[in-house]
Amino acid sequence: MNRPATVSVRAPAKINLYLSVAPPAADGFHALSTVFSAVSLYDEVRVSDREAGAGIELRVSGPQAGGLPADESNLVHRSTVLLAEHVGRAPDVTISVDKQIPLAAGLAGGSADAAGTLVALDSLWGLGLDRTALAELAGQLGSDVPFCVHGGLALGSGRGDRLSAVLARGRFDWVLGFAPEGLSTPAVYAELDRLRAARRGTAIDGLHDVLTAVRHGDPDLLAATLGNDLQPAALSLRPELRPALRAGAEAGTLGQLVSGSGPTMMFLARDGEHAVTAAAQLSGAGVFTGVKVVHGPVPGPRAHRLPG
Numbered sequence: 001m002n003r004p005a006t007v008s009v010r011a012p013a014k015i016n017l018y019l020s021v022a023p024p025a026a027d028g029f030h031a032l033s034t035v036f037s038a039v040s041l042y043d044e045v046r047v048s049d050r051e052a053g054a055g056i057e058l059r060v061s062g063p064q065a066g067g068l069p070a071d072e073s074n075l076v077h078r079s080t081v082l083l084a085e086h087v088g089r090a091p092d093v094t095i096s097v098d099k100q101i102p103l104a105a106g107l108a109g110g111s112a113d114a115a116g117t118l119v120a121l122d123s124l125w126g127l128g129l130d131r132t133a134l135a136e137l138a139g140q141l142g143s144d145v146p147f148c149v150h151g152g153l154a155l156g157s158g159r160g161d162r163l164s165a166v167l168a169r170g171r172f173d174w175v176l177g178f179a180p181e182g183l184s185t186p187a188v189y190a191e192l193d194r195l196r197a198a199r200r201g202t203a204i205d206g207l208h209d210v211l212t213a214v215r216h217g218d219p220d221l222l223a224a225t226l227g228n229d230l231q232p233a234a235l236s237l238r239p240e241l242r243p244a245l246r247a248g249a250e251a252g253t254l255g256q257l258v259s260g261s262g263p264t265m266m267f268l269a270r271d272g273e274h275a276v277t278a279a280a281q282l283s284g285a286g287v288f289t290g291v292k293v294v295h296g297p298v299p300g301p302r303a304h305r306l307p308g
């Protein structure tokens with residue numbers, strides 16, 4: 001028997017260069033104004049055909065797989081069911097996910113896997129859906145999933161799911177610092193609401209400056225304009241990460257910020273070489289379980305059909 005058709009995609013993590021959060025709406029969600037960048041830290045999603053009626057088989061492996069259920073609650077499973085229902089076919093596939101992006105880390109790892117699954121299945125099933133159609137479906141899976149379908153650099157509004165492309169020049173080099181334990185996104189938003197009620201939260205207002213910095217590809221300018229309203233909340237829940245900001249400055253990085261809802265910290269370097277030196281220093285700072293040099297923006301997931 002021939003080997004089943006297999007499609008592989010690499011799905012990048014995201015960071016937020018700017019994340020401004022409005023007060024919660026009646027549905028509990030917060031309107032955002034955010035600049036997303038996909039970065040060169042990837043999970044790999046592989047999908048293969050299974051015999052008719054066999055259903056979904058999901059396997060999760062890799063250094064960051066720990067604790068991630070491979071059941072129906074997994075976003076990969078949910079995206080497979082959603083796409084199959086959308087096009088009226090049975091979801092008979094084997095899916096394997098190689099997790100390199102840490103869980104609950106503010107890097108949209110689960111959203112990246114969901115987006116990667118949609119792109120991979122579109123190719124495996126020969127659906128010919130474009131990114132806009134996939135991103136529309138992706139909005140039903142989570143606020144960050146539409147951006148993860150597109151990748152690159154984009155401005156997000158609404159829940160973060162309404163996107164417009166942003167012009168960027170060149171690339172930016174970063175060091176990511178991983179914390180020992182993840183943070184729950186709803187808990188971080190709730191902490192921001194609590195801090196603001198006590199008049200201790202921020203409300204940043206520098207979107208125009210961030211867009212100028214990325215348009216010029218200028219890391220010094222970008223460092224001066226990075227901002228994240230969720231940072232005080234993440235640091236309030238994880239005060240042990242505060243020394244990381246100082247460690248980043250001591251390592252000579254241009255800017256230091258919590259990534260998304262945290263707890264991953266992101267440090268902006270002058271260039272790739274500087275990022276490698278800063279990473280070496282930060283890995284010895286005693287705050288992180290691991291550090292990783294990445295760059296962005298990078299393209300979103302692209303499907304590769306493997307020889308059968």
Ligand code: C5P
Pocket residue numbers: 028029030031032141142143144158159160185186189
């Ligand atoms: O959309 P997603 O499932 O990623 O959101 C997870 C949680 O983060 C939501 O349940 C909500 O508590 C919070 N959230 C929010 N406002 C947003 C996005 C997420 O309050 N714009």
